[in-house]
Amino acid sequence: MKSLRWLIMVAVTFSLITTVPTETSAYQNPRALPDEWGQYGLGDPYVLKFNGYYYLYVSTRDTDDGVKVWSSKDLVNWSYRGLAATDPITHGAYAPEVVYWNGMFYMYTSPAGQGHYVLSSTSPTGPFNVVTGNLGKTIDGHVFIDDDGSFSFYHAGQGRIDAAPMSSPTSIGASSSTGVGMGGWTEGATVFKRNGKYYMTYTGNHVFSKGYRVDYAVSTTGPRSGYAADSLNPALISTEGPTVGLGHNTVVVGPNLDTHYIVYHNLEGPGVVGPLRHLNMDRIVWNNDKMIVQGPTTTPQQDPAMPTFYDYFDRTSIGSGWTNVNGGHWGIYNQELMWQDSIGDTTWYKQISSATSSSDYTAEFNTKEMKRGTSASPRYGATFSYTDENNYGVALLSSKNNRLATSFRINGVDQAWQTFDLPAGFDYTKWHSIRIEKSGTTFKYYVDGMLKGTRTANLGGGKIGVLTEDTHADFGYVAVSNDVNGSSAWDAYKPVPGTIEAVHYMKGGEGVAYHDTTANNIGGAYRTDAGDIRLNSEGLFNLGWNQTGEWYKYKVNVESSGYYDIDFRMATTMNGVQIRLWDGSTDVTGIIDVPNTGDWDKWQTVTKKGVYLNAGQRELRVEFVKGEADFSRMTFHKSAQVTALSDDFNDGNDNGWTRFEGTWAVENGEYSAGSSGPAKSTIGDANWADYTVEADVKMIDAGGDGGLLFRVSNPSHGTERGQNNYDAFQGYYAYLTTSGVNLGKMSYSWTFIKSAPQTYATNTWYHMKVVAQGTNIKVYVDDMNQPKIDYTDNSLNPFTHGKAGVRTANKHTHFDNFKVSP
Numbered sequence: 001m002k003s004l005r006w007l008i009m010v011a012v013t014f015s016l017i018t019t020v021p022t023e024t025s026a027y028q029n030p031r032a033l034p035d036e037w038g039q040y041g042l043g044d045p046y047v048l049k050f051n052g053y054y055y056l057y058v059s060t061r062d063t064d065d066g067v068k069v070w071s072s073k074d075l076v077n078w079s080y081r082g083l084a085a086t087d088p089i090t091h092g093a094y095a096p097e098v099v100y101w102n103g104m105f106y107m108y109t110s111p112a113g114q115g116h117y118v119l120s121s122t123s124p125t126g127p128f129n130v131v132t133g134n135l136g137k138t139i140d141g142h143v144f145i146d147d148d149g150s151f152s153f154y155h156a157g158q159g160r161i162d163a164a165p166m167s168s169p170t171s172i173g174a175s176s177s178t179g180v181g182m183g184g185w186t187e188g189a190t191v192f193k194r195n196g197k198y199y200m201t202y203t204g205n206h207v208f209s210k211g212y213r214v215d216y217a218v219s220t221t222g223p224r225s226g227y228a229a230d231s232l233n234p235a236l237i238s239t240e241g242p243t244v245g246l247g248h249n250t251v252v253v254g255p256n257l258d259t260h261y262i263v264y265h266n267l268e269g270p271g272v273v274g275p276l277r278h279l280n281m282d283r284i285v286w287n288n289d290k291m292i293v294q295g296p297t298t299t300p301q302q303d304p305a306m307p308t309f310y311d312y313f314d315r316t317s318i319g320s321g322w323t324n325v326n327g328g329h330w331g332i333y334n335q336e337l338m339w340q341d342s343i344g345d346t347t348w349y350k351q352i353s354s355a356t357s358s359s360d361y362t363a364e365f366n367t368k369e370m371k372r373g374t375s376a377s378p379r380y381g382a383t384f385s386y387t388d389e390n391n392y393g394v395a396l397l398s399s400k401n402n403r404l405a406t407s408f409r410i411n412g413v414d415q416a417w418q419t420f421d422l423p424a425g426f427d428y429t430k431w432h433s434i435r436i437e438k439s440g441t442t443f444k445y446y447v448d449g450m451l452k453g454t455r456t457a458n459l460g461g462g463k464i465g466v467l468t469e470d471t472h473a474d475f476g477y478v479a480v481s482n483d484v485n486g487s488s489a490w491d492a493y494k495p496v497p498g499t500i501e502a503v504h505y506m507k508g509g510e511g512v513a514y515h516d517t518t519a520n521n522i523g524g525a526y527r528t529d530a531g532d533i534r535l536n537s538e539g540l541f542n543l544g545w546n547q548t549g550e551w552y553k554y555k556v557n558v559e560s561s562g563y564y565d566i567d568f569r570m571a572t573t574m575n576g577v578q579i580r581l582w583d584g585s586t587d588v589t590g591i592i593d594v595p596n597t598g599d600w601d602k603w604q605t606v607t608k609k610g611v612y613l614n615a616g617q618r619e620l621r622v623e624f625v626k627g628e629a630d631f632s633r634m635t636f637h638k639s640a641q642v643t644a645l646s647d648d649f650n651d652g653n654d655n656g657w658t659r660f661e662g663t664w665a666v667e668n669g670e671y672s673a674g675s676s677g678p679a680k681s682t683i684g685d686a687n688w689a690d691y692t693v694e695a696d697v698k699m700i701d702a703g704g705d706g707g708l709l710f711r712v713s714n715p716s717h718g719t720e721r722g723q724n725n726y727d728a729f730q731g732y733y734a735y736l737t738t739s740g741v742n743l744g745k746m747s748y749s750w751t752f753i754k755s756a757p758q759t760y761a762t763n764t765w766y767h768m769k770v771v772a773q774g775t776n777i778k779v780y781v782d783d784m785n786q787p788k789i790d791y792t793d794n795s796l797n798p799f800t801h802g803k804a805g806v807r808t809a810n811k812h813t814h815f816d817n818f819k820v821s822p
Contacts, residue, residue: 026300027076030243030266030278035068035080037061039271042279043207044095044140044188044248045263047075048124050105051366051431052312052477054252055124056263057084060093062112062273067096069125073312074255075263075281075304084126089117095140095188095248098124099169100448103430106169108141108153116141116155118170132170137162140248143169144191144223147450149423152223154178154200156187161202163189163224180217180227182748184723188248191223192260193451195485197289198223201235201262203247205723207275210244211716212267213237213748216291232797234748235293236262236282237730239716240686242298243280251284254304257362257435258483259492260284261304262293285489287501287540287633288526294495299559302493302617309355309464310479313338318351325350325389328468341472343373351475352386352465358482359461360528363436366476369399369428373470379405380473382434382466384480385459393459394467395436395445399428404447408457420445420452431476439484440528493557493617496564499635502543503533505552506619514552518545534630536571537601538796542632544600551623556636561615563639565689567800568606569632571597577627581611588612594629603632605775605798609689610639637801640687642822647671647683649816657681660717660728662808670698673706674812677719678726682805684820686713693804694769694780695818697736699762704811705742707735710770711802726750726809731802734770734779734789736760741768741781741788747797756788765816775800 033056036042040061048055056070056078066083067090085093085107092112099106107119107128115136119128137155143166144152151166153175160181165173180186182204189202198219203212214236217227236246245267254261262284265277282295311321314335324330328349329342340349357363365382372378379396381404386392390412396405402422408415426432435446441456466475481488489504490513503526506513516530522545523534531552532545543552568579577594580587589608597604613636622631647654650669662679665672673679693710711731718728727746734743742755758781760766769780771787775798779789793799806815 025303027281027303028300029280029282029296029298031280032278033070033078033080037064037068039276040274041265041268041271041277043265043275043277045265045279046095046097046250047252047263048098048100049252050100050124051433052310052479053124055098057096057098057107059095060090062092065091067093067107067109067128071125074306075252075261081125084121084124085119085128087119087128087130089130097142099143099145100124101145101169102425102427104169106143108143110137110139110141113139116172135172137164137172137175140187140189142189142191145449146223147193147452149450152191154189154191156185156189157181158185159183160186161189161200165224176224178224178227180229182215183725190250192251193223195289196220198227199251199291200227201249201251203249205725206721207245207248208267208270208721209716209723210239210267211237211714211718211723211725211728211748212245212247214247214249214262214264214293218289230291235291236264236296237714237748238296239714243296246280246296256305256307256483256488257364257479257481258486258488259304262295283489283492285492285494285501285504286486287503288535290540292499292501294498297495299495301495301557305488307479307481308357308361309353310477311353312336312477313475321354322351323354325352333474336476338466338475339370339473340468341370343371343378343470343472346375346377346470348467348469350383350465350467352383353463353478353480355480356463357385357461357480360439360484360487361461361480361482362438362484363464363480365434365464365466365478366431367397367434367466368431368474369397369471370474371472372399375470378470380468380471382436382464384436384464385438385462386465387460387462391459392462393443393457395434396467396469397428397432397434397447402426404434404445404452406445406453406455408455408459410458415457418453418455422447422452437484491555493555496556496558496613496636497638499633500554500556501540501633502552502631503527503531503541504554505531506555512553514550516550517547536603536630536632538603538632540632542630544630546624546628546631548624551621553619553621556618556620558613558615558618561613563610564613565607565609565637565639565801566611567635567637568594568608569603569634570594570606570629571600571603571632572627572629573598573600574627574629577629578625579606579629580625581608582621582623583613594627600630602794603796604794605800607689607774607800637689638687639689640685642688642691642820644819644821645683646817646819648818654681657683658715660715661719667814669816671806671815671818672812673806673808673815675808676810678728678807678809680709680715680729680805680807682709682712682715682803684803686803687801688803689801690773690822691804692769692771692821693819694767695806696765696816697768698765698814698816699736699738699760700812700814702738702762704809705735705737706808706811706813707733707806708768708770709733709803709805709807710772711799712805713799713802715803731799732772732777733807734768734777735807736766736768736781738762741779743777743779743789743791745793745799754789754791758788
């Protein structure tokens with residue numbers, strides 16, 4: 001594979017050591033809230049974070065005026081704060097969103113879909129007053145502020161999301177397409193930036209569809225163009241089960257300052273007026289630049305973690321959590337902020353927190369200037385990585401120079417100042433946030449969410465604090481978390497069923513979180529401990545160089561006790577590699593053979609079926625026993641035994657089948673589908689894995705296609721309410737045309753896989769059979785000994801579980817003698 005890879009044959013074992021740590025507090029989707037709109041609920045949720053608090057806004061019931069708002073410290077416990085806006089213009093206010101800029105909160109909403117208005121307030125809870133006329137732009141307005149302070153406005157469009165530049169928070173320019181969409185109606189855009197890339201989530205195609213879902217796209221060129229949809233879309237979907245119709249989300253950073261959460265609604269059904277929807281939230285994790293939603297979940301999940309240290313100053317005195325350095329005149333105001341009002345000299349008056357961070361961390365500070373002195377450099381802001389007066393960093397706001405000033409003191413030696421300009425007109429008498437992200441020796445500086453600069457320094461962890469220089473300043477919410485750039489995923493309890501990235505093993509170091517026979521990360525990627533990690537050809541970080549006796553431990557939250565199938569993503573050039581799963585001292589799987597994939601970057605999915613897991617929060621340990629193989633991820637599915645079924649339709653009905661698009665009927669003992677578009681019907685269990693499905697197929701028309709569905713999950717009606725989606729399910733489709741047999745893959749989009757040319761006549765019966773074993777698919781027509789298509793899906797997202805069914809598109813097709821067998 002690479003020069004550092006051992007060439008010796010080593011033993012590899014996977015083992016799951018199951019422990020049951022203390023249960024953490026848990027929330028559960030979906031959620032109703034006090035004072036929500038009756039028979040309308042909590043549709044189109046938007047969450048704003050400001051000064052340590054979260055504010056939730058939702059769409060207004062079509063018959064009412066006003067925009068409701070709730071607040072929370074933790075994204076779980078919400079308090080109703082009343083109507084943030086009451087102006088008649090908010091009658092049936094769709095998808096209200098609020099941004100903070102320079103002391104003012106701006107609300108964007110589209111009342112009953114009749115264009116957009118902007119309202120403003122000095123408080124996130126209002127009152128908001130109308131400050132513009134009708135600005136148009138369809139529905140679902142969203143505003144993104146880039147690192148340079150420029151604004152962009154996004155809104156829904158037919159088949160796409162459009163965007164426009166903004167010259168001010170209340171002025172929107174001409175719109176153009178962002179280049180992303182979902183075929184039919186597309187709405188509910190949210191844009192955020194991470195590691196220099198722009199991420200957009202968006203929803204389609206109709207709010208009343210069970211197939212309402214979230215996709216995402218990424219741009220490296222700018223906030224309004226250059227987007228490419230992710231290959232694994234949808235990012236969030238559920239069309240069957242406890243929650244359906246998931247979408248119109250926001251993405252917000254959780255209280256631990258590091259974890260992203262997706263907040264969205266589910267469709268309960270029609271309310272008195274409009275759809276009845278409720279609130280949902282799931283964790284987002286990252287592998288390299290890949291955004292992975294750990295959901296949807298409907299069972300209890302770990303509450304969002306709070307920071308390592310945080311302070312709202314919601315008391316009457318500063319207290320023992322802070323230590324004063326160099327004096328000054330400090331106090332607490334109204335149980336909501338800490339102040340320092342001594343000016344007239346250049347002493348750095350400091351308050352240093354009692355808590356010490358780890359070497360990597362994220363810190364947040366909220367502050368505003370009340371009065372500045374007349375010295376050359378009145379400043380105020382944050383200190384971090386503070387161990388003593390000889391070792392620390394600072395990030396200070398300077399209203400006099402309209403910039404952020406940064407410096408370090410290391411071993412008593414002051415490093416050079418580096419400054420970063422802030423937007424023109426920045427009002428320092430208003431609240432602003434400073435965010436510090438430290439990873440290794442790299443420090444990133446944000447002001448009001450805008451990345452303003454990056455520096456390096458040989459400082460470790462330490463305490464955080466606030467300081468002033470010749471400035472009367474107020475300080476609001478202050479916090480620090482021992483996570484940065486998504487590292488909170490490592491100790492989070494990941495939901496099972498679900499996918500767990502191999503590199504998301506827990507924290508704790510050698511002998512606790514993992515055992516590795518080398519002292520350093522051989523691949524040098526992603527983590528700074530001794531786990532050996534590299535970036536692979538699929539764009540993901542994976543564990544490599546795994547040696548005999550090495551192991552990695554993962555925190556999981558198992559939905560319910562029972563049997564699960566586990567897909568391991570593996571690559572190896574060696575023969576005879578074996579893995580095994582343990583639960584405590586019990587071997588729960590026996591030996592699992594991992595095939596030689598032919599290259600370290602040729603990945604295959606290896607499945608072990610029927611693994612019994614106990615419910616609740618667990619720690620699963622993965623250990624290597626024989627051979628060497630790279631390990632990328634593991635996906636847990638609920639396991640279900642395939643039960644044989646057959647239907648010759650001689651009873652005149654299709655009981656047990658679920659029809660979707662098209663016109664279906666049982667005619668003369670045959671299952672008939674006719675459609676000018678798609679038509680599908682499914683049967684069976686979404687947790688089925690390996691099986692054979694077969695049927696007789698007769699094409700009545702010359703155009704279009706017809707055939708068998710297998711491994712189907714999340715099916716929905718793709719053409720109702722004008723959605724125009726021919727591919728409304730996830731799974732495979734083996735089908736006939738008059739010119740051949742073909743295989744394709746659908747995930748609310750179409751991927752053609754393979755074909756075998758041959759002439760097939762209309763009004764003629766052909767017997768089709770598909771054998772799906774693991775990721776291998778064989779398609780037979782008439783000759784049941786020689787497959788027309790033999791294909792193994794080694795892609796990153798093979799479908800290994802799902803129902804069976806039949807489908808046709810733009811064709812009248814008959815089916816008979818349908819059969820599924822294990």
